[in-house]
Amino acid sequence: MNNNNSKLVYSTEKSVQRRDASEKAINKPALPFDQQRVIVKLDRKARAGKAVTIVEGIKLPQKDMEALLKRLKTRLATGGTIKEGSFEIQGDHCSAVLDLLKRDGFNPKRSGG
Numbered sequence: 001m002n003n004n005n006s007k008l009v010y011s012t013e014k015s016v017q018r019r020d021a022s023e024k025a026i027n028k029p030a031l032p033f034d035q036q037r038v039i040v041k042l043d044r045k046a047r048a049g050k051a052v053t054i055v056e057g058i059k060l061p062q063k064d065m066e067a068l069l070k071r072l073k074t075r076l077a078t079g080g081t082i083k084e085g086s087f088e089i090q091g092d093h094c095s096a097v098l099d100l101l102k103r104d105g106f107n108p109k110r111s112g113g
Helices: 021-026 062-076 094-103
Strands: 038-043 052-056 080-083 086-090 108-111
Touching: 038 094, 052 094, 062 080, 062 086, 062 094, 094 108
Parallel strands: 038 108
Antiparallel strands: 038 052, 052 086, 080 086
């Protein structure tokens, strides 16, 4: 019996590949840079008075986020990390980060003054 409407359950052919939900989520395209709501702000809370520039709202795959953070840290000659989906860059670099993100195609906004 040949039923063309049935779903494939098992195949020994190497050309048939199964994709799980996590793989689909990784390959999901992000919003265009200019449509993302990117916020840049300065934070000193719970950091012993040390300033940290926080960049929130960038929606990219993890690998691309790490590459963007590396470019920012190199251009600013400072350290930084990714925490909970946002960048934390050591020091008060808000205006420089705004300029660099605009050059990369983002539309960042300054928050907190």
